[in-house]
Amino acid sequence: MADITINALKASLPVRAPVTLVRPSVARRRPGRIRIPRLARRVIGPVLVIVMWQALCDAHVFTAFELASPLAVIDAGRQLWAEGALQSAMLISLERVAAGLAIGVVAGVVLAAVTGLFWLGEDLMDPVIQAARAVPILGLLPLVIIWLGVGETPKVFLVALAVTFPVYLNTHAGIRGVDMKLVEAGQTFGLRHWGLVRKVILPGALPGFLVGLRFALVGCWAIIVVAEEINAQSGLGYLIMQAQTTNRTDIMCLCLAIYAILGIVADGIVRLLERYLLVWRRGFKGA
Amino acid sequence: MAAVTATGVRREFGGREVLRGLGLSLGDGEFVALLGRSGTGKSTLLRIFGGLDAEYDGEVLVPERRAVVFQEPRLIPWQRVLPNVSLGLPPRASGGRDGLRRLSLDALAEVGLRDHARAWPVTLSGGEAQRVALARALVREPQLMLLDEPFGALDAITRSRMHVLLQELCARHQPAVLLVTHDVDEAIGLADRVLVLAGGVITFAAPVIVDRPRDPGDPAFIALRSRLLTELGVPAGGRGASEATGATGPPGATGPPEGKPHL
Missing domain, CATH: 3.40.50.300 (P-loop containing nucleotide triphosphate hydrolases)
Structure with a gap:
């Protein structure tokens, strides 16, 4: 009975058009397309900027007094290198940054461990750290000069300060962000205190720490320039200040370019570190 | 001999009593x-x-050697499978590092994952991860x-x-x-x-x-x-x-x- 009604219903419907079949792909395959390697594609942008810069200088849109051309910058670099001034300036700046970075990273991690692992530590110290973080570091400059004079110590101190805060903040967030379920699992399987910290909590905070380190590496160069421009007889910042007195835009641009390159190299090192330390995230075998 | 005895267990969360004097024993x-x-x-x-x-009232007695398998595998993602199995086990009690390694490999073999000892947890399927969690529980010979x-x-x-x-x-x-x-x-x-x-x-x-x-x-x-x-x-x-x-x-x-x- 039911069959008859269904058949009658079907008969009463208009005849349907046959189904047309198509290939399922929305994207089209593009045969014979030339693939440019990723690295080459990434280099194209900066190269274009430099070429345009050179073109604008050649067309006298900028005078040498306003902005030196890339070729003039390279010349200045060669000349300073031959004099030995560039190497010594870079070396002294690098030394200051390295010392400040080492001190700041240790301080940031230790503070983060104390406040991240213990509520008492957090309640006692975190408000102080947050307040200190809100103080613009350059505002401290006059005080720092009174306290530490104008030698190497104040420069290293300022860099260390600039590094401590981002490392502290991100490591602290990393520690507090460790999955409680993993901590519990560690506890049920017999990890106590230091074992738990070493095997579960600190490795769990590592991604946060590395983010902090990348911020710190940018911040420390910003601070060292200013510290060297104000009170120094050496370093890249000092070189820029000297160039200002003689209107040498080529040397100024050279020093800025060196900062940029050093920044990229430092970031690259941390990214390599991430690749090696965070293998477990992608499960890729052997870094 | 009993493996668990619990009497009069009470536990409340913010005034809501979840366990109300529960009694239970396991042989x-x-x-x-x-x-x-x-x-x-x-x-x-x-x-x-x-x-x-630990925030409960009542009397609970359980054996010292016990192990938990949770709904999620809860493997430590930054440790390979083998150290996850031996997690928290003191090498001294299991015949040194080699002994501990052998024990853990045996436990992995029991769940059919001996070949995965060096794999990262992220590469395991849900079932494999849970088998590792079982091996991690078993290697302790829990009572x-x-x-x-x-x-x-x-x-x-x-x-x-x-x-x-x-x-x-x-x-x-x-x-x-x-x-x-x-x-x-x-x-x-x-x-x-x-x-x-x-x-x-x-x-x-x-x-x-x-x-x-x-x-x-x-x-x-x-x-x-x-x-x-x-x-x-x-x-x-x-x-x-x-x-x-x-x-x-x-x-x-x-x-x-x-x-x-x-x-």
Whole structure:
């Protein structure tokens, strides 16, 4: 009975058009397309900027007094290198940054461990750290000069300060962000205190720490320039200040370019570190 | 000899009493399944037994060697499979580093994952990760295994294979087992005794007297399932096999009980 009604219903419907079949792909395959390697594609942008810069200088849109051309910058670099001034300036700046970075990273991690692992530590110290973080570091400059004079110590101190805060903040967030379920699992399987910290909590905070380190590496160069421009007889910042007195835009641009390159190299090192330390995230075998 | 004795266990969360004077005991090597609807305190009880919750009132005694398998594998993602298995075990007590390594590899072999010792947890499938979690529990030779819905997140096929594996492992190692689940068929299929937790106390307890290997079509199986569903407050009309009893029930298993419930 039911069959008859269904058949009658079907008969009463208009005849349907046959189904047309198509290939399922929305994207089209593009045969014979030339693939440019990723690295080459990434280099194209900066190269274009430099070429345009050179073109604008050649067309006298900028005078040498306003902005030196890339070729003039390279010349200045060669000349300073031959004099030995560039190497010594870079070396002294690098030394200051390295010392400040080492001190700041240790301080940031230790503070983060104390406040991240213990509520008492957090309640006692975190408000102080947050307040200190809100103080613009350059505002401290006059005080720092009174306290530490104008030698190497104040420069290293300022860099260390600039590094401590981002490392502290991100490591602290990393520690507090460790999955409680993993901590519990560690506890049920017999990890106590230091074992738990070493095997579960600190490795769990590592991604946060590395983010902090990348911020710190940018911040420390910003601070060292200013510290060297104000009170120094050496370093890249000092070189820029000297160039200002003689209107040498080529040397100024050279020093800025060196900062940029050093920044990229430092970031690259941390990214390599991430690749090696965070293998477990992608499960890729052997870094 | 008892593996667990608990009397008058109370636990409240913000004024809401979840466990209200619960009493429970497990015999040595006994496999007990604890059933209950969501939010009845099954996991709370298990966490108390596992030592993860100390904020309870009452008397609880458990063996020193115990292990937990959670619903999620909870492997440490930054350690490879082998160190995850030996996590927290002191090398001294297991014949040094080599001894510990051998023990852990044996445990992995028992769950069929010896080849995955050097794999990262992120590369494992859900079933494999849960097998590693089982190996991590077993390597401790626990006198009490606490299983908190360990197969709840797995697909039906993987789940039945895990049931077989768990039965083999239990037969070999003979721990007392407390399995928390809301899958009635899983409980009847695996346990020596089933308990129902409701309103903060054990409201129903029955030995599972069904011949092994247990067939969901066995009249005794069907009768017990029906009784348990009643205890869990599932009305007789709405008992779809897939809905209330888990995917392991056969399609014809929802009729009225044919045998007497074994209480």
